[in-house]
Amino acid sequence: MLFNDGRFCFQQWLSCATCHPDGRTGGLNWNLLNDGVGNPKNAKSMLLAHQTPRAMWLGVRENAEAGVRAGLRHIQFAVRPEEEALASDAYLKSLEPVPSPYLVDGHLDPAAIRGGELFERTGCGRCHPAPLFTDLRMYDMGTTRGEDEGFAVDVPQLVEVWRTAPYFHDGRAATIKEVLTTFMPGVSESAKLTESQIDDLVRYILSL
Ligand code: HEC
Ligand code: HEC
Known part of the structure; x- marks a missing residue:
């Protein structure tokens, strides 16, 4: 209720769910304003947020608990009792991944199985190791620009990534395929992936 109710906000117009439905x-x-001005960020899913510190794309909050309290204070402009922040933490920790619609009868299909092998072989699993699909570290992948140029980005977890488009810290990639071919071309080129192998890899990621 706290997460979804705009009345807890100063002037009562916005809830956490406004940006995190x-x-x-x-x-x-x-x-x-958590990480400067003029560098918009794509709203993050809260799934697994409490298990994958730091928080925020550029890791500006130590963990999701700090992010929840920052949201109350700096987005809702509200000073609320700590027990309400704890209740929001409890709600967000209770979120369970929804099985991907790309699974067939709850299992990876053959293309996704091939894609999973490629995921390991091309080194994706180094930074995105199962089961959380993040090594909890930050890397400068050359993806930041403008105000953020040169900053490292927190490795996003990939569970439920089928429902969190667009991708990257600034939402520049509309699809997973675009992540791999347009914005991370180095990875697929150095691994010499064919078009159909890229499709398999995409299928795997969409199945997580
Ligand atoms: C106006 C839109 C908006 C509202 C409202 C909002 N958020 Fe966010 N939230 C964002 C954006 C954008 C990010 C990513 C920011 C970044 O990475 O710097 C984010 C990131 C987060 C994260 C970090 C998750 C992670 O894994 O790194 C947490 C935690 C969070 N929000 C909690 C909340 C809570 C709790 C509320 C309500 C008190 C709230 N947010 C309200 C837009 C919003
Ligand atoms: C050196 C560590 C590293 C390796 C290796 C790596 N990634 Fe990533 N990945 C990241 C980081 C950091 C980001 C966030 C980049 C950004 O937002 O600017 C990211 C973002 C992504 C995203 C977007 C997720 C989202 O929610 O926006 C996908 C999908 C992804 N990686 C898949 C892969 C695949 C597939 C491979 C292997 C071909 C791979 N990654 C290899 C660190 C890595």
Whole structure:
């Protein structure tokens, strides 16, 4: 209720769910002031947020608990009792991944199985190791620009990534395929992936 109710906000117009519907992401970019001005970030899903510190794309909050309290204070402009922040933590920790619609009878299909092998072989699993699909570290992948240029980005977890488009910290990639071919071309080129192998890899990621 706290997460979804706009009345807890100063002037009562916005809830956490405004940008994080169902505790996931509304998919929009927002220019929040947590990491500077003029560098909008794509709203993140809250799934697994408490298990994958740091928090925020550039890791500006130590963990999701700090992110929840920052949201109350700096987005809702509200000073609320700690027990309400604890209740929001409890709600967000209770979120369970929804099985991907790309699974067939709850299992990876043959293309996704081939893609899973490629995921390991091309070294994706180094930074995105199962089961959380993040090594909890930050890397400068050359993806930041403008105000953020040269900053390292927190490795996003990939569970439920089928429902969190667009991708990357600034939402620049509309699809997973675009992540791999347009914005991370180095990875697929150095591994010499064919078009159909890229499709397999995409299928695997969409199945997580
Ligand atoms: C106006 C849109 C908006 C509202 C409202 C909003 N958020 Fe967010 N939230 C974002 C954006 C954008 C990010 C990513 C920011 C970044 O990475 O710097 C984010 C990131 C987070 C994260 C980090 C997750 C992670 O895994 O790194 C947490 C936790 C969070 N929000 C909690 C909340 C809570 C709790 C509320 C309500 C008090 C809230 N948010 C309200 C837009 C919003
Ligand atoms: C050196 C560590 C590293 C390796 C290796 C790596 N990634 Fe990533 N990955 C990241 C980081 C950091 C980001 C966030 C980049 C950004 O937002 O600017 C990311 C973002 C992504 C995203 C977007 C997720 C989202 O929610 O926006 C996908 C999908 C992804 N990686 C898949 C892969 C695949 C597939 C491979 C192997 C071909 C791979 N990654 C290899 C670190 C890595």
